[in-house]
Amino acid sequence: MQKQFEIFRQTRQFLLKLLSELSVDEMNQIPKGFSNNIIWNFGHIIAAQQGVCYLRAGLPSVTERSLFDKYKPDSKPEGFVDAAEIQLLKTLLLSTIDQFEKDVAENKFANYPAWTTRYGVELKSIEDAVQFLSFHDGLHIGYIMALRRAVKG
Numbered sequence: 001m002q003k004q005f006e007i008f009r010q011t012r013q014f015l016l017k018l019l020s021e022l023s024v025d026e027m028n029q030i031p032k033g034f035s036n037n038i039i040w041n042f043g044h045i046i047a048a049q050q051g052v053c054y055l056r057a058g059l060p061s062v063t064e065r066s067l068f069d070k071y072k073p074d075s076k077p078e079g080f081v082d083a084a085e086i087q088l089l090k091t092l093l094l095s096t097i098d099q100f101e102k103d104v105a106e107n108k109f110a111n112y113p114a115w116t117t118r119y120g121v122e123l124k125s126i127e128d129a130v131q132f133l134s135f136h137d138g139l140h141i142g143y144i145m146a147l148r149r150a151v152k153g
Contacts, residue, residue: 004130005101008137012093015042015141018148019090024083031150038147039081039089041140043071046092048136052129053100057112062099063092073118104130 019027019042027039047068050061061068067088070078103109109126116122123129 001104001127001130004134005097007134008097009094011134011137011141012097015045015144016090016093018144019086022148022151024081024086026151027086028077028080029151030077031147034147034150035076037077038144038151039086040071040075040077041144041147042093043067043081043089044073044075045137045140046089046096047071048073049096049100049133052123052133052136053109053126056115056129057109057126059103059108062096067092
């Protein structure tokens with residue numbers, strides 16, 4: 001699974017570079033035809049990893065519960081996200097992967113319960129969850145790229 005954590009870091013570094021080219025206002029803008037914005041998708045990547053891995057396993061999330069609730073599945077942008085929160089999210093994007101890698105190495109997910117995602121993917125272990133998260137991150141990075149094009153015109 002070492003390679004998978006390397007892939008997470010590389011794709012998330014790519015995402016950080018994408019965001020570095022955007023203003024706070026651009027990240028908060030919901031373009032016509034879209035139901036969310038760049039910063040919601042960014043926060044959702046972090047929240048989804050917490051939900052799929054930690055909360056499903058009965059473990060506390062690494063992030064504050066309020067942050068998870070703000071960006072969890074079926075949530076939506078509820079207001080302007082300021083520069084301080086954006087900076088926090090940027091930090092969490094990589095630090096949550098670092099912590100997750102440590103927790104996997106310490107076998108904290110040994111009792112991971114089987115469940116089926118909304119996409120019909122059955123996850124029977126933390127290894128399955130890690131593979132699913134690669135798909136999920138890619139999906140939302142794609143949304144962010146589409147939103148970026150719409151915002152930049």
